[in-house]
Structure formats: C-alpha cells, structure tokens
Amino acid sequence: MLSTFLTFLTNPPGSWLYYFGLLAALEAPAALAVHQWWNTRQPAYARLAVAAAALFGLRVAALLATLLIPPGTPEALAVLAPLDRAAGLLSVLALIWALAFPSLSVPADLSTLGIALAAVVGLSLTWNAWATRVMAGSTFYNGDRSETLWTVACLLLLGWGLWKLFQSRPPAWLPGAAALGLLLLAYAGHYLFPVAETSAAGVVRWAELFALPLGLAVVYTRARSGVLDRPGLGAALRPTRPPPPAWRQVVETLLFTLVIYGALELGTGRFRVDGPSMQPNLYTGQFVLADKLAFHLGQPQRGDVVVVRTPVSPGIEFIKRVIGLPGETVVVADGLVRVNGQALQEPYIAAPPDYNGQWALGPDEYLVLGDNRNDSSDSHVWGPVHRPAILGKALVIYWPLSDWKVLEHTRH
Numbered sequence: 554m555l556s557t558f559l560t561f562l563t564n565p566p567g568s569w570l571y572y573f574g575l576l577a578a579l580e581a582p583a584a585l586a587v588h589q590w591w592n593t594r595q596p597a598y599a600r601l602a603v604a605a606a607a608l609f610g611l612r613v614a615a616l617l618a619t620l621l622i623p624p625g626t627p628e629a630l631a632v633l634a635p636l637d638r639a640a641g642l643l644s645v646l647a648l649i650w651a652l653a654f655p656s657l658s659v660p661a662d663l664s665t666l667g668i669a670l671a672a673v674v675g676l677s678l679t680w681n682a683w684a685t686r687v688m689a690g691s692t693f694y695n696g697d698r699s700e701t702l703w704t705v706a707c708l709l710l711l712g713w714g715l716w717k718l719f720q721s722r723p724p725a726w727l728p729g730a731a732a733l734g735l736l737l738l739a740y741a742g743h744y745l746f747p748v749a750e751t752s753a754a755g756v757v758r759w760a761e762l763f764a765l766p767l768g769l770a771v772v773y774t775r776a777r778s779g780v781l782d783r784p785g786l787g788a789a790l791r792p793t794r795p796p797p798p799a800w801r802q803v804v805e806t807l808l809f810t811l812v813i814y815g816a817l818e819l820g821t822g823r824f825r826v827d828g829p830s831m832q833p834n835l836y837t838g839q840f841v842l843a844d845k846l847a848f849h850l851g852q853p854q855r856g857d858v859v860v861v862r863t864p865v866s867p868g869i870e871f872i873k874r875v876i877g878l879p880g881e882t883v884v885v886a887d888g889l890v891r892v893n894g895q896a897l898q899e900p901y902i903a904a905p906p907d908y909n910g911q912w913a914l915g916p917d918e919y920l921v922l923g924d925n926r927n928d929s930s931d932s933h934v935w936g937p938v939h940r941p942a943i944l945g946k947a948l949v950i951y952w953p954l955s956d957w958k959v960l961e962h963t964r965h
Contacts, residue, residue, distance in 0.1 A: 559748050559755035562762075564624075571758050572616045576609070578766035582773035583609040601772050604651030608765060611640045611647075621823055621951060622840065628825070628952060631684040634694035634752040638703035639676040641757060643669060645707055645736060648768045649714030652729035653721060655775065668710070679703075694752035704744045704754070711737040725771045732768035735760050820846050822945050824860055824870055830923035830930060831872055833903050834858075834960070840952040841872060841960070843945035853878075853919060853940075855892070856963035858947040861921055865935045872947055873931050874901070877912060877920030879940075885910045885933065890922075901963055902926055912937060919943065 561567040583605035590598035618636055622629045646668055654661040679699045686697065694700050715733050718726055739760030748755055822843040826835045835841065843860045853859060857875045862868075877883035877892060884891045888905030891897070906926040910933050914920060918937040923929025932938065949959050 556748055559759070560751050560753070561755070562758040563751060563753035563755055568619065571762065572612065572619070574762055575612050575765060576616070579605070579609045579612060579769055582769035585773055600655065600657075601651060601775060604647045605769055605772050607647040608644055608769065611644055615640045621842070623823055623825060626825060627687055628838070628840065630692070630694070630752060631687045632680065632952075635676060635679040635683055635699065635703075637753060638700060639672055639679070641754070641761070642672050642703060642707050642710065644761070644765065645710050645714070645733075646672070648732065648736075648765065649710065649717070651772050652726070652733070652768060653714055653717040653723070655723050675703075675706075693750050695747045695749060695754070701744070704740055707740045708737065708744065711740065725774055728767055729771045732764040732771070735764040735767075739764075820844070822860060822870075824872065824947075826872060828930075829928050830925050831858075831874075832925040832928075834901055834924050835872060835950070836956075838953075839950050839956055841947045842949050842951050843947045845945040847946040848940075848943060853943055853946075854962070854964065858960050858962060859921065860944045860947060861938050862942045862944065863930075863935050863938065864942075867942075870944065871921075871930070873921035873923055873929075875919055875943075876922050876932075877914050877918075877937070879914055879916050879918055881914050881920075883912045883914065883920050899963075901961065903928075906933075908933060 562571040583602070586598060586601040586605040590602040615636065618633060622632055646665060650661065650665045654665075682699055683691075683694070683697065691697065711733055715730060715737065718730050718733065723729075736757070739757045740754075742756050743754045822845050824841050824843060826839045826841060827837055829837070841860075853875045855875055855878055858872065859875055860870050860872055863871055876890060876897070881892050882894075884894075885906050886909045888907070889896045890899065890906070901924050903925040904927055908927075912920055912932070914937055917940050919940065920932045920937050921943075922931045922933060946962070947960050950956050
C-alpha cells in the first residue's frame, strides 16, 4: 500500500498531476520575479527572476522529455530516470541560491554556476554509464550506483543550503528553511528506503509538490513586497507598475501547459524506428517527430517521408516514402522506378531495387516504398495504401541528440 502511494506520481495519471501541479505553482512566482526585474532593472530582482525561471524551465524540459520519449522503451529507461535526478538536483540548487543568497554574492554565484555545470557533466556521464547497463539488462534505476550518487549529492547540497540559510536569515527565511528541510527529509527517506522495481524517487516527488511551491512562495513574497535582504531597501526597489495578480499567472500556466500537451499529443506523433527499411536515412533506435496535422491541411506529395498503417498490420505504424500518387501508374523494372513512364532520380535510396512490379493507383491510393528498397516491407509487398492510412509527415529525428536532423522530403 505504501509502495503504491509513493509511486503514484511516477506514472500516468499521477505523473501528469505532478508535472502540471508543479508548473501551475511555479509559473506565478517566476513571472512575477521577471516582471519586477523588468520594471526595476535591479540586480537583486534579476537573481530572483533567474532562479524562479530556472525552476520553471527545468520542469518544462522534464515534461517535454516525458512526452517525446515513448514510455516502455529502452530509451525512456535510459534517458528519463537520470534526467529526473539531474533536474531534481538543479532544482535544489536554484532554490538554495534564491533563498539563501538574495543579494549579490560573488562566491555563492560562482559556486552555484560551478555546481550547475558539474551537474550537466554528471548527467552526460550518467547517461552513458546507465545506458550501457540498460543494454546489459538492467530494468530499474533505483539502487543503481549512479542513482545513489545523485541522491547523496542532493543531501549534501540541501544540508549546506540549510546551514547557509540559518546563518544569513534573510527575509522570510523560516518558510524557506521548511521547504529545504522537507526536501532533505524526502531525499534521506529515499536513500534509506528506496522503493524497489521502479525508476523514480516517489517520496521526493511528493515532497517537491509541496516544497518547491513553498520555496517559490518566499520568492513571490519578496518580489511582490520589494523587500529583499536589507531593511529599507524595499522602498527603493518597488516597481512603478503593479505586478499581475497571482490567479492570472496560474491561469496562464494552465493554458501554457495545455498548449504544450495538446501540440505534442494531438498535433504530433512520436515514433521509434525499428528495422533497416529506411536506411541510409533512418536507423533502428532513432525517434522521429511527425506532424499529424500536415495532411489535414494538404495532401501527401511524392518524396514525403510519412508514417502509415499497412493493410496487413493495421495496428503497427511504418515509416516509408511516398512514391506514387492517386491516378498514377508506377513501374519498377531494371533497377529504376518510373511514374507515368518518367524515371525518378532517387539520391536517397540505399541501392536500386532488384525486383519488378507495376501498380495502377486508384483515386485514393498511394504507393509507399522504403529507401532501403531491397530490405523493406512496403507497397511492393502489400500493395498501395489509402489516404486515411497515412497518419502524418515525418519532420525530424530528435533522439539520439547526436543524430538530430531535419528529414528531407525530395520533390520530383
């Protein structure tokens, strides 16, 4: 029962509650801090704005990664779990920087920047090491040695942040100390009693739902009142225009997150390449972002790389290239593809086709072929596809990052 409660926020629908709840709570302080800095141009507000915007941006990045990498894939296990730990550590760092150092402090600023850079490097190393273990058969991140290192790093950072906060005691330091203390207890609990057979620190996620908004409530209070770290400074820093009300910021956040979710879930599709049929342009393990609205606004064109459902396996999506359009006659012979008697120039294929075939396409039919013509299950095997079977237009390879590229849609 306790395990179910702790892991509720790690998978839908609990994970959506976690992300959208945090975004709704974090955006108002971030927007207010930016508003105050823009109107006063004071460095103290710039610090609040950077810290609050960093916390909000980290959660947006984590949400985007969760939406883009399909769950249940090896890539999701290898990428999302370390990213979640790095985002947690950077969130702790930004919170400490905002709460314990509200005014300029060169040592604190340089230390914060150094730790942030070290976390980014650590994430890169963790991805490489953990991906190797995933390929070797590891199935859960909790308890892995790199996961333990992230947890220990967060514990040390929180302990240091609490000590600095008690030492400096800036305005509204008690709620800030409560936020850091809650996170410290959560990370300690996760370190001592990690929930097995999962990849997320569930107790930390529950703590973040309360601690991060509480910490940024301090930022919000400081930014709204103009009181920072010295008595009498507030009057000099009050902006000339009043900040927008908090309720409007929350509504804006909900709209913002719904737009992100809607754009990714309704307007696009994410597909994992599996098999050699589109080599040399697409390879197994790459993730492709497809525009699902493209063909509601227009029709597929020759050369488009598309996602299709086949007549023989309607439950499986394939990525192919459009070769023949409705009403055309396509002939494959002597290593060439001819459309209405005209040979196509195809610089994108792996090798000329070693098979022959002829298709007269109906008014709603398309011929789709793989770029690796001689190792592809496509229309030369299962025939043309109808327009409703074409689900979207492939746009870009977005994962792995080293393979990122915009896909070419060759026009003939």
